[in-house]
Amino acid sequence: METLQLEVLTPSGPIYNGPAKSVTLPGEEGEFGVLPEHVALTTLLQAGVVDIQKENGVIESIVVNWGVVQISGNNVVVLVDGAVAIRGENEGDIARSIAEAQSLIKSIADSNAMLATVSARIESAAHNLL
Amino acid sequence: MANLKEIQRQIKSVSNTQKTTRAMKLVSTAKLRRAEELAKRSRLFAQKTNQVIAEIAGRIQCNKVGGIVNRCFIENDTPEMIDIIFVTADKGLCGGFNMQTIKAVKRLINEYKNKNVKIRIRGIGKKGIEFFNYNQVEMLDEVKNLSSAPDMQRAAEFMTRSINDFKEGIVDAVYIVYNGYKNVITQELHVNRILPANIGDYDCEATKNTTLELEAQDEEKMLDSLVTKYAEYNMYYALIDSVAAEHSARMQAMDAATNNAKEMVRSLKVSFNKARQEAITTELIEIISGVESMK
Numbered sequence: 215m216e217t218l219q220l221e222v223l224t225p226s227g228p229i230y231n232g233p234a235k236s237v238t239l240p241g242e243e244g245e246f247g248v249l250p251e252h253v254a255l256t257t258l259l260q261a262g263v264v265d266i267q268k269e270n271g272v273i274e275s276i277v278v279n280w281g282v283v284q285i286s287g288n289n290v291v292v293l294v295d296g297a298v299a300i301r302g303e304n305e306g307d308i309a310r311s312i313a314e315a316q317s318l319i320k321s322i323a324d325s326n327a328m329l330a331t332v333s334a335r336i337e338s339a340a341h342n343l344l
Numbered sequence: 345m346a347n348l349k350e351i352q353r354q355i356k357s358v359s360n361t362q363k364t365t366r367a368m369k370l371v372s373t374a375k376l377r378r379a380e381e382l383a384k385r386s387r388l389f390a391q392k393t394n395q396v397i398a399e400i401a402g403r404i405q406c407n408k409v410g411g412i413v414n415r416c417f418i419e420n421d422t423p424e425m426i427d428i429i430f431v432t433a434d435k436g437l438c439g440g441f442n443m444q445t446i447k448a449v450k451r452l453i454n455e456y457k458n459k460n461v462k463i464r465i466r467g468i469g470k471k472g473i474e475f476f477n478y479n480q481v482e483m484l485d486e487v488k489n490l491s492s493a494p495d496m497q498r499a500a501e502f503m504t505r506s507i508n509d510f511k512e513g514i515v516d517a518v519y520i521v522y523n524g525y526k527n528v529i530t531q532e533l534h535v536n537r538i539l540p541a542n543i544g545d546y547d548c549e550a551t552k553n554t555t556l557e558l559e560a561q562d563e564e565k566m567l568d569s570l571v572t573k574y575a576e577y578n579m580y581y582a583l584i585d586s587v588a589a590e591h592s593a594r595m596q597a598m599d600a601a602t603n604n605a606k607e608m609v610r611s612l613k614v615s616f617n618k619a620r621q622e623a624i625t626t627e628l629i630e631i632i633s634g635v636e637s638m639k
Contacts, residue, residue: 223392225496225577227385256400258566282570284396291392295496295573 216250238265275339277315362605369598376591423516431522432472441593442471494583500576525588
């Protein structure tokens with residue numbers, strides 16, 4: 215099956231680089247999913263959660279605060295300002311990444327509604343991990 | 345003839361200095377490795393950002409009647425006011441590293457002064473700030489402790505003022521001057537014009553057959569936020585590149601100092617031995633002549 219080549223880059227280095235079955239992105243106009251053979255597209259992202267479905271079916275979540283995504287062919291490049299991946303070997307690590315993600319979102323959130331939505335998404339992403 | 349004790353004291357002092365410089369060199373080597381790694385990882389982001397910006401700006405340029413209107417992409421040959429941002433180190437002991445940047449800034453200032461352009465100087469790094477303060481050059485901003493610990497957030501905050509002033513038309517160009525890292529033994533001076541952004545030539549023909557959908561309702565809005573990020577990011581990159589260069593310069597300077605100290609100890613040892621031999625000879629002569637006189 216075809217896969218996407220996904221790159222998530224931050225100024226301090228890449229946070230994800232590899233194949234993915236699909237990816238869900240928090241676009242300015244709302245969340246949208248990208249599958250292989252997606253039409254060429256460039257758009258802005260808002261604060262939210264990027265869900266990456268990896269080749270083995272595992273979903274990895276990355277919290278971002280702002281970004282641009284460029285999709286061309288099967289290459290997806292996500293440029294973000296700040297990003298925190300929700301991952302970890304044990305509960306302690308995961309809890310730490312959740313806290314980091316939440317402080318990242320808090321630093322830019324302009325409305326409580328948005329903060330609440332993203333926080334809820336973070337919680338559910340973390341819940342899936344356990 | 346210098347006396348023995350004096351030479352011995354000097355040898356001790358020089359070898360102590362040598363120990364310090366060697367330690368500083370080792371510290372710089374370790375720090376350089378980290379800074380280099382950071383710069384390398386960060387470069388990927390720079391490439392992609394520039395690509396995306398060039399692509400969008402290029403497409404607007406090609407497809408829109410009248411070309412691009414965003415101020416951030418239009419060349420301005422007759423600027424009235426410019427911002428010069430310089431990055432130097434917070435610490436010295438790194439050879440000509442800071443001075444090179446300072447000289448470049450002075451050159452740039454003179455160049456624009458001759459054209460009657462108003463200049464605002466915004467400084468990062470203690471050494472450069474101290475220099476311009478001493479020479480009574482007025483500065484708009486002085487930021488210390490940023491160049492030794494680059495931070496995206498702080499770099500962005502610092503840059504915001506220039507970006508906003510540029511967008512509002514208060515300044516017509518923004519330059520960043522810094523000494524960057526080329527390889528372990530060379531630094532490269534960069535004088536970069538950040539705004540208006542230089543996107544290079546765009547090949548309109550090549551894109552005619554491909555489609556690119558811009559989802560954002562407003563291309564301008566997208567370009568605007570991209571350009572802001574682009575400028576902020578360039579500021580951040582200047583900082584990390586400068587840190588890497590600073591450490592490599594210091595490493596070199598300290599290496600040279602260590603070698604000098606080694607050389608100095610060697611020549612001091614020679615004169616110490618000479619003095620010691622002389623002392624022995626004198627003593628022997630004294631004894632022999634004493635014995636002779638008793639005969």
